[in-house]
Amino acid sequence: MQMNVSDYLIFDAESGTYIENPEQAVRDDVEKHHWLNVLRAVIKDWRLYLMLVPMLAVFLLWRYLPMYELLGCFKVTDSVKPVAEQYYSGFSYFRTLIAGSGTLTTEFWRAFRNTFLLSFYGLCFGFPMPIIIALFFNEIRSNIMRSVYQVITYLPKFMSTVVMTSLVMMLVKQGSLTSGMGIISQFLVNIGAVTEDVAFKQGLMNNPSFFRAIYQISGIWETAGYDSIVFFAAIIAISPTSYEAAQIDGAGKLAQMKYVVLPSILSTIVIMLITRIGSLLNVGYEKVLLLYNTNTYVTADVVSTFSQRYGISGTMTGLASAAEMMNNVIGMLLVIGANTIARKASDVSLY
Amino acid sequence: MKRRLEISELIFKIISYVLLTVFAICCLYPFLYTISASISGREVVDYNRLVLFPKDIQFDAFSRMFNNNMFWNAYTNTLFLTFYGTIWEVFLSILGAYALSKKRLLFRKGFNFFLVFTMWFSAGLVPQYLNYIATKKVFNAVGIMDDKWLVVIAMGMAAMNIILLRNSFEGVPSEIEEAAIVDGATEMQVLWRVYLPMSKSIIATVTLFFAISRWNGYFWARQMISNGNEHPLMVYIRLRLEQYTDPEQMSAWSEPYSSDSVIYALIVCSIVPILVIYPFIQKYFAKGVNVGGVKE
Numbered sequence: 001m002q003m004n005v006s007d008y009l010i011f012d013a014e015s016g017t018y019i020e021n022p023e024q025a026v027r028d029d030v031e032k033h034h035w036l037n038v039l040r041a042v043i044k045d046w047r048l049y050l051m052l053v054p055m056l057a058v059f060l061l062w063r064y065l066p067m068y069e070l071l072g073c074f075k076v077t078d079s080v081k082p083v084a085e086q087y088y089s090g091f092s093y094f095r096t097l098i099a100g101s102g103t104l105t106t107e108f109w110r111a112f113r114n115t116f117l118l119s120f121y122g123l124c125f126g127f128p129m130p131i132i133i134a135l136f137f138n139e140i141r142s143n144i145m146r147s148v149y150q151v152i153t154y155l156p157k158f159m160s161t162v163v164m165t166s167l168v169m170m171l172v173k174q175g176s177l178t179s180g181m182g183i184i185s186q187f188l189v190n191i192g193a194v195t196e197d198v199a200f201k202q203g204l205m206n207n208p209s210f211f212r213a214i215y216q217i218s219g220i221w222e223t224a225g226y227d228s229i230v231f232f233a234a235i236i237a238i239s240p241t242s243y244e245a246a247q248i249d250g251a252g253k254l255a256q257m258k259y260v261v262l263p264s265i266l267s268t269i270v271i272m273l274i275t276r277i278g279s280l281l282n283v284g285y286e287k288v289l290l291l292y293n294t295n296t297y298v299t300a301d302v303v304s305t306f307s308q309r310y311g312i313s314g315t316m317t318g319l320a321s322a323a324e325m326m327n328n329v330i331g332m333l334l335v336i337g338a339n340t341i342a343r344k345a346s347d348v349s350l351y
Numbered sequence: 352m353k354r355r356l357e358i359s360e361l362i363f364k365i366i367s368y369v370l371l372t373v374f375a376i377c378c379l380y381p382f383l384y385t386i387s388a389s390i391s392g393r394e395v396v397d398y399n400r401l402v403l404f405p406k407d408i409q410f411d412a413f414s415r416m417f418n419n420n421m422f423w424n425a426y427t428n429t430l431f432l433t434f435y436g437t438i439w440e441v442f443l444s445i446l447g448a449y450a451l452s453k454k455r456l457l458f459r460k461g462f463n464f465f466l467v468f469t470m471w472f473s474a475g476l477v478p479q480y481l482n483y484i485a486t487k488k489v490f491n492a493v494g495i496m497d498d499k500w501l502v503v504i505a506m507g508m509a510a511m512n513i514i515l516l517r518n519s520f521e522g523v524p525s526e527i528e529e530a531a532i533v534d535g536a537t538e539m540q541v542l543w544r545v546y547l548p549m550s551k552s553i554i555a556t557v558t559l560f561f562a563i564s565r566w567n568g569y570f571w572a573r574q575m576i577s578n579g580n581e582h583p584l585m586v587y588i589r590l591r592l593e594q595y596t597d598p599e600q601m602s603a604w605s606e607p608y609s610s611d612s613v614i615y616a617l618i619v620c621s622i623v624p625i626l627v628i629y630p631f632i633q634k635y636f637a638k639g640v641n642v643g644g645v646k647e
Contacts (some may be wrong), residue, residue, distance in 0.1 A: 165622060179398070311480070
């Protein structure tokens with residue numbers, strides 16, 4: 001490729017200086033993406049491209065190839081033949097799920113509703129907690145004390161879902177002839193929050209009306225401390241002079257909160273809120289799967305567990321994939337929408 | 352005027368301390384209770400006489416568990432999965448992230464989108480399951496009979512962590528890289544001698560995230576590992592909990608410990624490694640979240 005300075009710079013009579021030639025930039029771009037030049041660049045830099053290959057292969061094989069299995073949504077599946085050999089049945093699974101009249105339809109809509117409600121309640125109760133905790137962290141001036149609080153409150157985040165759910169189940173287990181109920185059930189009975197009948201005989205884990213509360217409270221226990229990191233980082237970035245200025249103007253603590261701290265971390269709050277709204281339909285299947293049982297399906301069954309029950313434990317793979325695909329497609333639209341709004345609102349994009 | 356300020360500040364400070372202490376106690380209590388319950392005597396645990404401090408201390412629940420081969424199997428399997436899984440993920444992620452951080456990489460936007468898209472949309476549990484089953488058949492056909500390798504190789508690899516690494520690599524000044532190239536460094540040497548030492552803390556963070564998610568992995572290990580002897584610890588704990596009412600798992604009346612204590616002891620053993628490394632790494636992950644949380 002012959003390079004000539006005069007191709008790149010043209011004389012602009014208006015300003016009297018040389019400016020970049022936009023046409024040449026376009027020509028360069030076309031030139032750069034000509035397949036022969038691409039090949040030449042790749043060969044010249046082959047080490048760099050080789051580094052990329054293993055990672056891309058993993059994503060291709062175990063993230064993108066499963067999407068091919070989604071064809072099963074539109075085919076009659078019997079899970080014996082590979083997807084390629086099955087014949088198309090159109091949208092029958094989707095029709096069954098959305099507008100059928102059997103138990104599958106009612107169960108699907110129940111699962112969809114539960115998915116939405118679980119994350120909506122999480123948004124209402126779980127979202128403000130990290131912000132409040134970050135505000136409190138900011139009040140603690142001693143670095144050692146603050147580190148102690150941080151170490152302790154981040155800890156549950158690092159426990160596995162299995163450990164966490166096992167603990168929850170042990171702490172609220174029902175009683176039997178040979179042993180009492182869990183310590184938290186005992187506490188709730190003692191303060192009169194639940195009746196002995198429910199806590200001892202039935203067990204809180206087997207009562208559908210307690211599932212959502214257990215899910216949210218254990219969720220706050222698990223993540224509130226850790227999620228406060230982002231907000232705390234935003235708070236400590238506030239310049240001390242802002243506080244001083246507010247103090248000189250006679251602002252008390254609450255006024256400082258209102259006029260200094262909250263406006264400064266507002267953009268962080270908005271971004272986190274939008275992300276949260278974007279993931280309204282992504283309820284982690286593992287936690288629900290480990291916490292629910294046949295007694296609590298009414299409030300606990302979410303789309304991914306519905307899909308797991310029929311597609312992995314059962315054999316209705318096509319129907320189960322269809323259910324989760326609908327959920328995930330709506331979820332993806334929410335994420336993209338939320339990200340677009342975030343970009344427009346604050347010039348900050350999440351990805 | 353000055354007086355009012357001090358009072359409002361003091362009240363707020365006291366409220367902060369009190370509420371944070373309450374929250375910290377709530378966070379810690381289940382773990383402390385678990386430890387106490389694992390070493391307390393039978394009646395204390397069974398009849399809820401335990402509040403916080405252990406009573407009638409016994410270590411038989413632990414020794415019963417330590418004498419169980421299944422427990423050691425599970426522990427070894429978890430160590431295996433964590434060790435090889437983390438190495439595999441960190442290795443691939445560093446190479447990939449390094450390539451992605453280079454401006455001269457062609458189709459860079461496309462490759463980035465290829466990663467990020469997996470964060471937006473996943474095929475779902477059932478298609479993934481069918482895919483893993485197919486992979487398992489391929490693995491068996493080429494002679495890899497141990498399902499643990501399937502879990503190590505095919506699972507994990509979070510796009511978020513790769514993006515964290517990529518962002519950090521992009522922050523390395525290009526002058527340093529150019530200086531190394533002038534001195535005759537190859538691509539691998541640039542990565543090894545320049546980029547890795549300059550991104551130590553982010554690599555530590557990402558390694559930690561990978562290792563913890565491997566240690567805690569449950570669902571796919573349970574679905575894909577068919578041989579019970581190959582199950583990792585988390586699957587073992589869950590199975591024990593599911594067989595809670597199974598008479599074989601209950602402790603006999605003559606024993607000094609409750610059957611609950613065995614499960615509590617199991618949980619203690621599974622979280623001890625995390626508790627041990629946790630204070631050392633704690634300072635890294637706050638940094639990691641700040642760097643990668645928001646990309647402008």
